[in-house]
Amino acid sequence: MQELIAAPRVAPSILSADFSRLGAQVEEVMDAGARVIHYDVMDGHFVPPITVGPLVMAAIADRVHAAGGALDVHLMIAAPERQIEEFARAGADSITFHAEATPHANRTLHAIRELGCLAGIAINPGTPVEAVAELRGCADIVLCMTVNPGWGGQAFIPSSPEKVERLLSIAGPARIEVDGGVDAETAGPIAAAGAHLFVAGSAIFGAPDPAAAYQEIAAAAGAA
Numbered sequence: 001m002q003e004l005i006a007a008p009r010v011a012p013s014i015l016s017a018d019f020s021r022l023g024a025q026v027e028e029v030m031d032a033g034a035r036v037i038h039y040d041v042m043d044g045h046f047v048p049p050i051t052v053g054p055l056v057m058a059a060i061a062d063r064v065h066a067a068g069g070a071l072d073v074h075l076m077i078a079a080p081e082r083q084i085e086e087f088a089r090a091g092a093d094s095i096t097f098h099a100e101a102t103p104h105a106n107r108t109l110h111a112i113r114e115l116g117c118l119a120g121i122a123i124n125p126g127t128p129v130e131a132v133a134e135l136r137g138c139a140d141i142v143l144c145m146t147v148n149p150g151w152g153g154q155a156f157i158p159s160s161p162e163k164v165e166r167l168l169s170i171a172g173p174a175r176i177e178v179d180g181g182v183d184a185e186t187a188g189p190i191a192a193a194g195a196h197l198f199v200a201g202s203a204i205f206g207a208p209d210p211a212a213a214y215q216e217i218a219a220a221a222g223a224a
Helices: 019-031 054-066 084-090 105-114 129-135 160-171 187-193 210-221
Strands: 009-012 036-042 070-076 094-098 118-123 141-145 175-179 197-200
Touching: 009 210, 019 036, 019 054, 019 210, 036 054, 054 070, 054 084, 070 084, 070 118, 070 197, 084 094, 084 105, 094 105, 094 141, 105 118, 105 129, 118 129, 129 160, 141 160, 160 175, 160 187, 187 197, 187 210, 197 210
Parallel strands: 009 036, 009 197, 036 070, 070 094, 094 118, 118 141, 141 175, 175 197
Antiparallel strands: none
């Protein structure tokens, strides 16, 4: 996955996909050029909704990898350190968890790397960028939530590009990922602020033509 994210990428989030034809929808966006598939995990505790676990991811992992893609897992769960091994075993290429969800962020980032995955740390809109300052060099990805986590389809928080700029100076060599409200209008400003990975869910899978929507957002973000 390190090679895949050397260039900016739009990562379609299957949170907004039609799960009755999940495999076909993943193939549709990958045929359009997507190479990073974002996989949101929610536990009903850290955030109110409950979504999917490692079994569903394992069902699409071979298809994603065979097409030259990678699975970008976003754990919106409490005590993420207890679950990282299961997701690595199911086919994750990167695993990101929330700084607010565990007191053991440093240890968890190192454990993810030991499992052979890229390691990511996420922060909520209300969390200052300084929360990840002591993790410089430990994370491959720093995810800036541009909506409050838990639900797809929320409006982009307007102050997010400025936060991304501040985060860029703290994150060091890590790639900045943004998640929430990303579409063809918001992708450009957050790319200009320094974001490198752009998670888009409802803007892609909620569109009449997900492939065309993906390509439009990728063009706006200057992504591969």
